Amino acid sequence: MLAEVPTTVRHKAEAERRFGDFATTYFEAMWAGDPLADAFVADFPALGHGKAMRMLKKACQAGVDSVPDAPASLRALFAQLDDVPEWLDLEVIDRDSAHIGRYTRQSGIVLGAASLVSGYANSAASRPLEMTGRYIENAGARTIEVGSWLVEVSKTGGLERFSSGFELTVRVRIIHALVRAALREDPEWDLGAWGVPICQAFLGYTLIEFCLIPIRGMRAIGAPYLPEEEAAAYARWRYLGHLLGIDETLLPRDREEQERLEDIYLLTRPPVDSYCRDLVASINSEFLVPEIECLLPARPARLRRAAKPVVHGLERVFLGDQIADELGIPQAPRTKRIIERVGPAIARVNAALDRYPRTLGPRTTLGERYRVKQDHRLRTKYAVQHDLVDESPGDGLPHPARA
Known part of the structure; x- marks a missing residue:
């Protein structure tokens, strides 16, 4: 077995006993970045940051052959991106996930209170956010950025080669490489x-945050996906992991492999620190609680005051009490019990509706209308008109992804 791991890793021996060779793969991944993306970013000083990003976007939009004087590093990156895996079937993914938009309201809750928060229970994985110094100051903006990416890659056709979802995913990959290069120095x-920084092991957990955890979270609050929709989600995120540069030896193919990756991540994750708790407090106070308040009636006033316990109860349902305690999420026993009791009842209602295929289209249309309306409201409220951080106008803080 591998002798050396980062010193903040916990329970190494137990991981090796439980996971065997996969533990070796996982621990080795903590020392690995993304060679293809890192090589292209290494050319940024010679090319100029702005020119390099323009080259990247043109290669996404029209192919790498359309880029005059494309460096070898960019050509190598797109050789991998343009090599479509034989296991990919975009037609099936799009067909089987055509109606997931019927649960737009619930997915927004799960994104904030489960997907994003779950990633903060690891001080080493959260450290790049701390050292780039952006999220605590503007939790709303970054949540909108993540949501923009997820919307695009989840659309029908959102993973096609020349789609905006493809481009955004490649830009996310290069943003990771830019942060990695800056932090290594x-x-x-x-x-x-x-x-x-942003090692393969923790990058792999991104798929858990945005696939396995949301599927469980949606079920918990009464919005269960159909079996074929769940299968399409695992297939979609397998391909997204490929585009993000996750090595095939670590890339989960299905639910069982995502669960295995989640298990070893949770077992060995470095302990929560004060910054992790600050991250959670920030997303709660600056984004989630105000958004829940918007959903509750203004009168009587006590309903608005329920926003905090609702958020804390949701997080405890999604994360479990142990991780919630580590992250300093306040207890909300009454709200948590209500969610745990009401969720299955709502799930039965939605499952009954799902048995009638003719209901799926109208519900999806309503969900999409709601999403568009909320996107406009949030972007206006938080003054966000860009998609990802590399296009953000700047907020007084430097970031490696911005020119």
Whole structure:
């Protein structure tokens, strides 16, 4: 077995006993970045940041052959991106997930209170957010950025080669590489303690955050996906992991492999620190609680005051009490019990509706209308008109992804 792991890793011996060779693969992944994306980013100083990003976008939109003087690193990156895996079937993915938009309201709740928060229970994985210094100051903006990406890649045709979802995913990959390059040069980055910034192991957990955890979370609050929709989600995120540069040895193919990756991640994750708790407090106070308040009637006033316990109860249902305690999420026993009791009842109603295929289209249309309306409202409220951080106008804080 592998002798050396980052010093913040916990329960190494137990992981090796439980997971065997996969533990070796996982621990080795903590020392690995993304060679193809990292090589292209290494050319940024010579190319110029702005020119390099324009080259990247043109290659996404028209193919790498359309880019004059494309460096070898960009051509190598797109050789991988343009090599469609034999296991990919976009037609089946689009067909089987055509109506997931009927649960737009619920998916927004799960994104904020489950997907994003779950990633903060790991101090090493959260460290890049801390050192780039952006999220606590503008939790709303970053949540909107993540949501923009997820909307595009979840659309019908959102994973096609020349779609905006494809381009956004490739840009996310390069943003990761830009942050990785900056932090590797930062004397405050403790390589021995945390491994490589945005390492393969923690990058792999991104798929858990946006696939396995949301599927469970949606079921918990009464919005269960159909079996074929769940299968399409695992297939979609397998391909997204491929586009994000996750090595095939770590890339989960289905629910069982996502669960295995989640299990070893949770077992060995570095302990929560004060910054992790600050991240959760920030997304709660600056985004989730105000958004829940908007959904509740203004009168009587006590209903608006229920927003905090509702958010805390949801997070405890989604994350479990142990992780919620570590993250400093306040207890909300009454709200949690209500969610745990009401969720299955709502799920039975939605499952009954789902048995009538003719209801799926109208419900999906309503969900899409709601999404468009909420997207406009949120972007206006938080003054966000860009898609990802590399296009953000700047908020007084430097970021490696911005020119």
